Amino acid sequence: MRIVYWLLVGFSFTLSGCGVLFGEDGYFRNREDDYLKADSLEPLKVPEALNREALGQLYDVPALTREDLAYAQDTQDFEAPRPEPLSVNALQEQVKIQRLEDDQWILVNVDPAELWPRIRAFLADNNLEVASTSTDLGLMETSWVSFKDDPSRIDRYRIRIDRGVQPDTSEIHILHMSLNRDSATQAQLTSWPEESASEEREGFLVDELAASLAAEDMGAAGGTSLIAQNIGGDVKARIVNVDGEPVLELELSRARALATLSHSAKQEGFTIYDSAPQDGLFYLGYREPPNKSPGWLARLFGAEANPQPPQTRYSLAQLRDALPEGMVTTPDQADAAEKRLPKAPGYLLILSEGAGGVLKARLRTAYGERVSARKARDMLSVLRKNLI
Numbered sequence: 001m002r003i004v005y006w007l008l009v010g011f012s013f014t015l016s017g018c019g020v021l022f023g024e025d026g027y028f029r030n031r032e033d034d035y036l037k038a039d040s041l042e043p044l045k046v047p048e049a050l051n052r053e054a055l056g057q058l059y060d061v062p063a064l065t066r067e068d069l070a071y072a073q074d075t076q077d078f079e080a081p082r083p084e085p086l087s088v089n090a091l092q093e094q095v096k097i098q099r100l101e102d103d104q105w106i107l108v109n110v111d112p113a114e115l116w117p118r119i120r121a122f123l124a125d126n127n128l129e130v131a132s133t134s135t136d137l138g139l140m141e142t143s144w145v146s147f148k149d150d151p152s153r154i155d156r157y158r159i160r161i162d163r164g165v166q167p168d169t170s171e172i173h174i175l176h177m178s179l180n181r182d183s184a185t186q187a188q189l190t191s192w193p194e195e196s197a198s199e200e201r202e203g204f205l206v207d208e209l210a211a212s213l214a215a216e217d218m219g220a221a222g223g224t225s226l227i228a229q230n231i232g233g234d235v236k237a238r239i240v241n242v243d244g245e246p247v248l249e250l251e252l253s254r255a256r257a258l259a260t261l262s263h264s265a266k267q268e269g270f271t272i273y274d275s276a277p278q279d280g281l282f283y284l285g286y287r288e289p290p291n292k293s294p295g296w297l298a299r300l301f302g303a304e305a306n307p308q309p310p311q312t313r314y315s316l317a318q319l320r321d322a323l324p325e326g327m328v329t330t331p332d333q334a335d336a337a338e339k340r341l342p343k344a345p346g347y348l349l350i351l352s353e354g355a356g357g358v359l360k361a362r363l364r365t366a367y368g369e370r371v372s373a374r375k376a377r378d379m380l381s382v383l384r385k386n387l388i
Contacts, residue, residue: 095214097206098388100256102195104203106172106210107388112138112161112231115170115213119159122212128157138162138231146181147201154181157205158192165237165252165260165387172209176202237387239380245370246377248361248384249354254280257351257359264386265349271309273346274316280351281327283319283366285310286379312345312366319344319366326350329368337367347371347379 094109108115119140123130129143138161144154158175178197179188196202236251250257258277265272271285287310322337323329327350329337338344344366354360361383363376371379 095210097210100259102199103256104206105174106206106213107164108170108172108213109168110170111168112163112170115161115172116231118213118216119161119172119209122209125212126208131156135231152181153178154184155179155197155201159209161231163233163235165235165250166385167235174202174205174209176205237384239377239384241373242360242362244373245362246373246380248380250359250361252359254353254359257361260387261349261351261361261383263388264383267386268382270382273312273314276316276320281316281320282349282351283312283316283346284349285312285346310345314341314344314366319348323368326352327368328364331369334365334367334369341366349383 096107098105098107116135116138120130123140123142128145130140131143132141133139140159140161142157142159144156146154155176155178158177160173160175162171162173163169164171174196175192176196176198177193178201234251238249239246240249241247250260252260258280261282262272262275262277264270265282265284269287271287273283273285275282318341319337320327322340324333327348346366348364348366348368349361350364351359351361361380363371363379365371370376
């Protein structure tokens, strides 16, 4: 009885201690909303005789957008949204060659403005004179040269630098052009083909440029072109809000978008149950990966160290048969589908083409209903960071 008594006393102190440490007045209280109590200060006043233009806001607070409001209204209590997750590629090799069908490009984990002077230096070191440039389009064109093994032809290259699918990454695309020296017309001399004249010649420059960039210490090399700060446009993958629903926008060819989504949908808790890539449809399972492996006590109560991927008894063909053609439903349509296919787990990833050829990937439940904005954004963020 004495042991039980002291156990009860210790337990009561533990309960009271939680309030002292973690309660609203505790030492480790939640300070997330403390900034709301901060006082506002009057802006600095500059005398009339002095120049006011040198003064500006160091930290501009961006205005709330419709996306922010839709995201915040998805929960009863305000919660600061998570930052964009770091791409898995950011911690891998700095330079690599990627290929998809007949296309190839160099992926570099630096901003395009940092690449511009390095590529110019590479061309100069290899006696390839730069004939013209366009920083707005991220283009460099070389002068005409002749290869020793085929002096009857003239060749040149066009190098295009784009932003990658991840922030602070770049893609280098190379186009090779070749003409007969004696019969080339003026029209041929001034226009570029859609595809390289020789895959071998293109691959030669791709390999040489990639090897040169990989040999550099990209982090320590430094050097950014101020005139090329805006080359490459925006990132090719971003999460936006469309009518209150988070959507992953992809400025990629359809073939590449499907290939990179297929890769991403097999990472970090995602499982592809079934898919119809030609129609832009993926039936996915998702189990949020744990932050760390369960301890011995958790395993004692049944927690799995390596949980099995989620399963389903339904196929994509069955879902397509129960849902409208676009797989996006109204509440009544979703209810009817649920009666036909009870307790269908997982999510639908639907790829469609929007204005300007931009592809849009949205997540829906297995019945075609909207996923909560917060859940959809979190899951799309995982997909986005695994794109290649």
